[in-house]
Amino acid sequence: MTIKGKAYIAGIYEHPTRHAPDKSTAQLHAEVAKGAIEDAGISKDDVDGYFCAGDAPGGAWPMVDYLGLNTKKLRHVDSTETGGCSYIIHLGHAAEAIAAGKCSIALVTLAGKPRTGAMPPRAAGAEADFESAYGATTHNAYGMCAMRHMHDYGTTSEQLAWIKVAASHHAQYNPHAMLKDVVTVEDVLNSPMISDPLHRMDCCVVSDGGGALIVTTPEIARSLKKPLVRLIGHGEAMKGPRGGKDLDLTYSAGVWSGPRAFEEAGITPKDIKYASIYDSFTITVLMQLEDLGFCKKGEGGKFVADGNLISGVGKLPFNTDGGGLCSNHPVNRGGMTKIIEAVRQLRGEAHPKVQVKNCDLAIAHGTGGLLGVRHAASTAILERV
């Protein structure tokens, strides 16, 4: 069994807002749902599958009701919650459901307002008494990974800075990007240290906003007007300290989700023309590029240096919307926008200054949770038909 080619992304929508104090979270979900439905050219009453994660107020059933989905038709729901990569996992699960005939038009939504106000805390796991007092945040959890990666492989802050530099080169062409200024390696190194060894410019932005997808069958996709983009490989995985045995924070669960996706797609990293890589921090990108096989473990620093991730300059154009580092990071969850920019590239709808020529194969990969503690990862490989 495979989902290869059995589901198409027919609709995408990224909310243009980066700060939405005048809107409700549910409203943002509705606005992105409407956007994706209109992009696909379908009716909301055709939606028969709905996917959402922890950002959806109240979860799936209040959202289905609020969004006014057609409950006579809706026959598949999935509220898998794996933090920022939830939506990449949803994409795979939607493809599974479509392949199994459990739904034919799936809507996936993400939205929220962390820039407007504090986000609700995560539910505690079994580890709470043994960890919560130590103040793990995104910054220091990813800082711990970077510190060990530098120790084991000689990775430098200059190399990490190149990831931000590349993102900023792309963001200058995105009118919605929060940070549009092109920055230099020196700018990154001179920005304040937040949590060693990560500087402020190693960190992504905090933004309100959201995004949505419509995933459908090959037959329905062909009946619509958008360029055809299909899912040909998908993987998901999880990693944690696992009782503290053989702790290794220099790799992520992408070492498992990536090969699963590439194997299903029947391609290798060398075939990829464009990469959307979750960039909560610069170190997140570097580790994932290694884990996905774009370079060997420990060689990520060399791989990202000297503009190798800049579209039109380097070998692997990445995050051509400016990514989380410069454009947005809706709800502190970057997986949705990773898929959306990959689809834009495959459709030929990216900004002309960053559009990859003949872009027929793209990857969208993300993590959720804390890379330095416990996290999920998901990989999607997309093809223009």
Add this chain to the structure above:
Amino acid sequence: MSEAKKYPAPVTNPETSAFWDAARQGRFMIKRCTACGEAHYFPRSICPFCYSDKTVWEEASGEGTIYTYSLMRKSPTGPYAIGYVTLKEGPSVQTNFVDCDLEKLKIGQKVKVVFKPTDGAPLPFFTVA
């Protein structure tokens, strides 16, 4: 700074209460599986490696080395250093480093456990040995 910091009291539960009882006596406990021989942390009743229920409490030396760390400099309660310590007994544990110069922490450095009070059972931290 760390002396003044107030730490949350562990909630505790039937599976872990022996850990916190020992902590009140200044003893740092890990769990070891008598079926596969592996030690683990935080403590579980079922071994996460072989799924045996033959796990027993063991007092750890409280000694280890820094696997990694990160000094958080932007915090409303002041800078603090999170990290993992690889215990002499094997498992790596998440912790904060306290009562030492946080600017001079190094991967591989030897550290030892210290307990800090809460309104409930004390919490384990690590300091330079």
